[in-house]
Amino acid sequence: MNVKLLAHTQLSEDFYEGDLVGTDFHDYHIDNEATDGQAVALSAIRTCYSPNKPSEIVTLEGAKYFGKKASDGEQGTEADRLFRMIVRSGHTSTLEHLSFTFAIEGVSRALLAQLTRHRVGFSFSVQSQRYVRFGSGDRSGGFDYVVPESIKNGGTAPSNDDEGIYVTFTAQEYFEDAMTQLQYVYDRLRKAGIPAEDARAVLPQAAATNLVMTANLRSLLEFYAKRKSGKGAQAEIAQLAEELKNAVIAVEPWTRQFFESK
Structure with a gap:
């Protein structure tokens, strides 16, 4: 089995260069303290509760969320606290705006049959027999x-x-x-x-097959909760669950806590 992340949610150059240069988020981003995925998640979450426009949220609220330590006593920033609150409250539709595209190679057709049962939030392009x-x-x-x-x-x-x-x-x-x-x-x-x-x-x-799969963060978290090792999943798909988790965490480290809490 070989799993490679092909693409993931990133801020557009227009937005990053046009709206964020000179803001606190720009500095945090440069210092690797905030990711594009976190900016998108913050924009989606705060749109539900903020009088500000979605395109303004990171600019106007970035310092509050990315520039302060978490007030709940847990790790990270206020942004991390907000993300924890959202996950614990079940308002995870806001995480559907983060997507990840994977090349998945050398897996069995038996695994494919199990994988495609996870239909909501997943897209598949599979090698044809x-x-x-x-x-x-x-x-x-x-x-x-x-x-x-x-x-x-x-x-x-x-x-x-x-x-x-x-x-x-x-x-x-x-x-x-x-x-x-x-x-x-x-x-x-x-x-x-x-x-x-x-x-x-x-x-x-x-028989082995190859596929390209795209899934949003909410769906990946739910997939991992069902298919990780120790949950009764077949070994091959449990291995895939770990590979997908590791690929996501590599580019969006803040998601680790949500995979590990599943």
Whole structure:
């Protein structure tokens, strides 16, 4: 599995250079004490309660929220306190304005089926098994597959041939033999003239796929709460939940507390 953040919410150059130069937020931003995501979140949250216009909020209220320590005795600034208050009150629709786009590579179709159950706030573009051909002789070189950790670490079981001779194989050997057989069947079907869109019917849930996914912060927090390790999620999607969390925290460090409280 490989997860890479392709894009995330950032202030427009027009707004940053035109409205924020010379303000306290500009200085905090330069000093890496405030992020673009925090500015967008503050604008959205305060729009609900402030007489100021959305385009003015960071300029007029930035010093109050980013320039003072949190008055609730917890970490960070008054902005962090406000964000905590919003999350605890459940008014998290205001966090939907922060979005993140990920390249997710080498995950199983089984994971994809689970992932796409999280529909609200998520957008998906997935590698097609209809248009991408997965024959051994195609550009793909055949289908890749994901081996579950339980199978990698699994035990052994006997198998007998037609002559009644028993041989012991590991779980991973059985699994990989099945993948080889399915590749053979897929190749035979394609050679028989079966179109890729129908030959794909024999590809397993373990078949690897790639996708681009965009999700807003609120949806990612809810996804993480359901799919993180220890919540009964399958290991592969629990790993994805951690990868997504880490990618978000890397660019918006203030969100760590909300992932960790889930």
